[in-house]
Amino acid sequence: xxxxxxxxxxxxxxxxxxxxxxxxxxxxxxxxxxxxxxxxxxxxxxxxxxxxxxxxxxxxxxxxxxxxxxxxxxxxxxxxxxxxxxxxxxxxxxxxxxxxxxxxxxxxxxxxxxxxxxxxxxxxxxxxxxxxxxxxxxxxxxxxxxxxxxxxxxxxxxxxxxxxxxxxxxxxxxxxxxxxxxxxxxxxxxxxxxxxxxxxxxxxxxxxxxxxxxxxxxxxxxxxxxxxxxxxxxxxxxxxxxxxxxxxxxxxxxxxxxxxxxxxxxxxxxxxxxxxxxxxxxxxxxxxxxxxxxxxxxxxxxxxxxxxxxxxxxxxxxxxxxxxxxxxxxxxxxxxxxxxxxxxxxxxxxxxxxxxxxxxxxxxxxxxxxxxxxxxxxxxxxxxxxxxxxxxxxxxxxxxxxxxxxxxxxxxxxxxxxxxxxxxxxx
Numbered sequence: 036x037x038x039x040x041x042x043x044x045x046x047x048x049x050x051x052x053x054x055x056x057x058x059x060x061x062x063x064x065x066x067x068x069x070x071x072x073x074x075x076x077x078x079x080x081x082x083x084x085x086x087x088x089x090x091x092x093x094x095x096x097x098x099x100x101x102x103x104x105x106x107x108x109x110x111x112x113x114x115x116x117x118x119x120x121x122x123x124x125x126x127x128x129x130x131x132x133x134x135x136x137x138x139x140x141x142x143x144x145x146x147x148x149x150x151x152x153x154x155x156x157x158x159x160x161x162x163x164x165x166x167x168x169x170x171x172x173x174x175x176x177x178x179x180x181x182x183x184x185x186x187x188x189x190x191x192x193x194x195x196x197x198x199x200x201x202x203x204x205x206x207x208x209x210x211x212x213x214x215x216x217x218x219x220x221x222x223x224x225x226x227x228x229x230x231x232x233x234x235x236x237x238x239x240x241x242x243x244x245x246x247x248x249x250x251x252x253x254x255x256x257x258x259x260x261x262x263x264x265x266x267x268x269x270x271x272x273x274x275x276x277x278x279x280x281x282x283x284x285x286x287x288x289x290x291x292x293x294x295x296x297x298x299x300x301x302x303x304x305x306x307x308x309x310x311x312x313x314x315x316x317x318x319x320x321x322x323x324x325x326x327x328x329x330x331x332x333x334x335x336x337x338x339x340x341x342x343x344x345x346x347x348x349x350x351x352x353x354x355x356x357x358x359x360x361x362x363x364x365x366x367x368x369x370x371x372x373x374x375x376x377x378x379x380x381x382x383x384x385x386x387x388x389x390x391x392x393x394x395x396x397x398x399x400x401x402x403x404x405x406x407x408x409x410x411x412x413x414x415x416x417x418x419x420x421x422x423x424x425x426x427x428x429x430x431x432x433x434x435x436x437x438x439x440x441x442x443x444x445x446x447x448x449x450x451x452x453x454x455x456x457x458x459x460x461x462x
Contacts, residue, residue: 059102059322061188061220063229063267064180066173068112069093069248070148075161077115077149078243080343080428083161086146087246090295091254093147095170096269097177098220098229099132100368101185102324106132107366108178109231109400110139111269112170113250114150116406117141119361120349121150121171128175131182135328138364138375139174140403143272145239146249151406152347160348167349188228190319190369191219194396195312199304202236204382205278206421211235211382212274212389215305216398217313218371219266225318227266232256232309233398235273235385237280240291240298249295252281255302256309265310272401274376274385276409277425322369323453331441332360333407336431340408359430361405365445367452370395374442377405381415381425384435391443393451411435 069092075083093113100107108129117139126134141150149162150170197215204211216233238251257268281301283292335341335357344359366373372394379401380388389397409425412435417426429435 059100059188059190059324060185061098061100061229062181062184062186063096063098063220063269064177064184065094065096065267066177067092067094068170068173070163070166073248074148074163074166076146076243076248077151077153077161078145078239079115080153080339082153082155083149084243085246086248088248090247090249090298093248093250094254095174095177097174097181098231098269099178099181099185100324102322105324105326106136106182107324107326108132108137108181109269109271110137110174110178111271112139112141112174113144113253114141114147115143115145116402117150118349119405121167122404124171125174125178128172129178132178135362136326137178138366138400138403140271140400141406142238142250142253142270143275143379143402144251144253145237145243146241146247146251151343152349153343154346160346162348164348187223188220190322191221191313191316192319192369192371192396193217193313193316197234197305197308197312199308200282201301201305201308202279203282205280211279212385215309215312216371216396217309218368219313221318227264230260230265230268230309230313231271232260232268232305233271233273233400234305235275235279235382235401237275237278240281240283240301241293241295245293247295249298252298252302252305255299256306259303259306260310263306263310271398271403273399274380274382274388274401276379277381277411277422279382317455319369319455323367325367325450327365327445327449329363329441329445330360331363332358333430333434333437334358337427337429339427340430359407361407363442363445364404365449367394367450370452370455371398372446372452373398373400374446375403376401376410376438378402378407378410380410380435381412384410384412384439388439388442392446395452395454410438
């Protein structure tokens with residue numbers, strides 16, 4: 036009798052453990068959004084640049100997490116930026132996730148069609164409304180598909196230095212963040228099926244001037260991860276402002292290498308480093324999920340950005356006159372914490388935020404929920420000739436100060452992510 040009771044208790048404990056592990060679920064989906072026929076591409080303010088061919092396929096990707104009644108979507112598109120006026124149209128088409136729990140970012144690719152609606156200097160814009168409608172629909176369908184594919188999952192989370200010739204700071208070569216954050220989802224058998232890579236880099240190996248439409252290095256990154264068994268990949272950029280770009284410098288000093296083969300080299304290298312970083316991470320069998328959202332507003336002091344927003348066919352994010360309003364998100368998933376940035380924060384801001392965040396791994400999702408240009412501290416703003424361009428394309432002198440204050444106040448209002456259990460660390 037005692038043996039039967041003991042076996043029953045053991046079986047019940049195992050069933051409870053499995054049920055608890057199954058509480059966390061994840062799903063991922065991808066849609067291709069390469070325009071046919073091809074459209075001009077945008078590398079920044081001004082008219083689009085014509086293209087004659089494509090290399091790789093543009094995509095939108097959605098990763099959904101669910102746990103304890105909370106559901107969160109992380110969405111990425113191969114574009115320079117994805118304004119909230121378009122993102123809100125995506126959110127309206129998504130079922131089963133609160134709109135504020137949907138974070139939409141851009142890889143910051145410089146070889147894709149314009150989503151901002153930049154003035155072309157001729158009274159119009161290079162953006163194509165029909166194409167943007169298509170992208171909005173495909174992005175929403177990707178999120179809805181990811182929800183439909185939710186399955187019991189465990190996580191591996193790790194942060195490490197991505198080594199090799201991947202990125203550098205064009206303004207000051209060594210002033211960039213080499214750390215790469217990786218979150219990998221594993222199915223019930225322990226097989227990886229989704230992998231998020233978070234790293235700071237401008238995907239502008241090609242750039243808009245070579246006549247090629249392309250996802251740049253991000254396409255090869257995602258392809259390599261899937262081919263090598265890491266699961267379907269999604270890339271979210273980090274604090275890559277001023278100017279943390281792909282290291283496509285030629286070894287002989289002959290200038291930048293702007294070829295698809297260089298995109299392949301850098302993308303595959305970053306993929307291999309991401310897989311190396313995550314390989315020995317412990318499995319988090321019962322990760323907890325938390326998501327919070329907060330609206331903040333910024334004054335638009337830049338005459339250039341005021342003019343662009345006024346001319347854009349997409350409209351201006353709501354707010355008081357002379358201001359823009361955007362959404363910040365804080366997400367805790369397992370031992371990691373995620374904070375969104377509505378633009379391109381300079382690396383010093385990124386380092387500071389990560390130092391003050393509260394996860395064992397701290398991820399910054401740049402160009403997410405909005406893409407308002409560069410975000411500088413007041414000390415950096417308009418301080419050096421080298422910073423002339425980034426200052427002109429920043430909302431204002433106090434943008435960085437205001438963002439940092441609001442973001443860290445928000446972080447401290449949210450609960451701290453659960454640290455890894457000792458048993459998980461030792462696995």
